[in-house]
Amino acid sequence: SGVKAHFADGSAARGDLLVGADGIHSVIRKGIFPQVRLRYSGYTAWRGVVAGPGFDLINRTSESWGRGARFGIVPIGGNRVYWFATANLPSGLRRSPAEHKADLLRRFRGWHAPVEDIIAATLEEKILYNDIFDFPPIPRWSAGRVTLLGDAAHPTTPNMGQGACQAIESSLALARALKEENSLPAALERYERERRERTAWITNTSWRLGKVAQLENPVLCGVRDGVMRMTPDSVMKGQIVKAAGYEV
Structure with a gap:
């Protein structure tokens, strides 16, 4: 047995x-x-943790919705924040870390502060990228x-x-x-x-x-x-x- x-x-x-x-x-x-x-959700996600000047003033968790895109900010102590972003994209895209960061900066240009600053301050090799799946x-x-x-x-x-x-x-x-x-x-x-x-x-x-x-x-x-x-x-x-x- x-x-x-x-x-x-x-x-x-x-x-x-x-x-x-x-x-x-x-x-x-x-x-x-x-x-x-x-089953693929239809959107992908990027995530990162970054420290930067002024980030210690972020004292609340937020998630902002746009058209086919979202950006979330979570303070985790000191001057560090955890952040995530989503966008409607086909699954399986292959890009370099530099291309991912450039795409993020383009997609979230003009969003409220400190979204662009957070992306810009994150090292490209520290950005995680995952297509979002589940199954029923x-x-x-x-x-x-x-x-x-x-x-x-x-x-x-x-x-x-x-x-x-x-x-x-x-x-x-x-x-x-x-x-x-x-x-x-x-x-x-x-x-x-x-x-x-x-x-x-x-x-x-x-x-x-x-x-x-x-x-x-x-x-x-x-x-x-x-x-x-x-x-x-x-x-x-x-x-x-x-x-x-x-x-x-």
């Missing part, structure tokens, strides 16, 4: 359960659910003595900041089920039962939010922005609490 994992270096390990927590491109998932296909919620995460966790099971676009959070929640749920249930099948069934609905809500809500945030049509953007201004703070806070205020 048990399950045996074989690794690329030729080694192997045997255990009672194999947990595939190997990311959105999971090798484990491809082995047990080969039919799952990634799947009905099962487990097969026999193998189960999935985190992005391998329930990846989400980053619009709600919940990717790592959901992996942590699922880790706790799986550990608790394994400790408290009398059999492995019962533990895995409980783990999935407790986690599927919530992770599906996160994935689907984040996908829809991204589609709205990345609108390009000027008329639709105007409607979107008007609705956002009219939406009561209580509604916004309610969605944040539902996502981030969850008790596992």
Whole structure:
């Protein structure tokens, strides 16, 4: 009995359960659910951390929406900020670090301060670039003595900041089920039962939010922005609490 994992270096390990927590491109998932296909969101993202004069005066997190583009700023202490940017682009573009930075400076020229300063101050080789993928919620995460966790099971676009959070929640749920249930099948069934609905809500809500945030049509953007201004703070806070205020 048990399950045996074989690794690329030729080694192997045997255990009672194999947990595939190997990311959105999971090798484990491809082995047990080969039919799952990634879906491209339609936009790509750049990220970076930078220090600069005056950045210590940034004291609030913000995300600014434009037409087919967004820019987020998160102060992380001292004079450093974490930043991210998105733009509607085909997937798989191959560019040098210098080309990425030049594209960012062009796309965000004229945006409010300190967007351009943040991009300009970031070393081109320190800018991370990723196409944004997920896949729709799947009905099962487990097969026999193998189960999935985190992005391998329930990846989400980053619009709600919940990717790592959901992996942590699922880790706790799986550990608790394994400790408290009398059999492995019962533990895995409980783990999935407790986690599927919530992770599906996160994935689907984040996908829809991204589609709205990345609108390009000027008329639709105007409607979107008007609705956002009219939406009561209580509604916004309610969605944040539902996502981030969850008790596992």
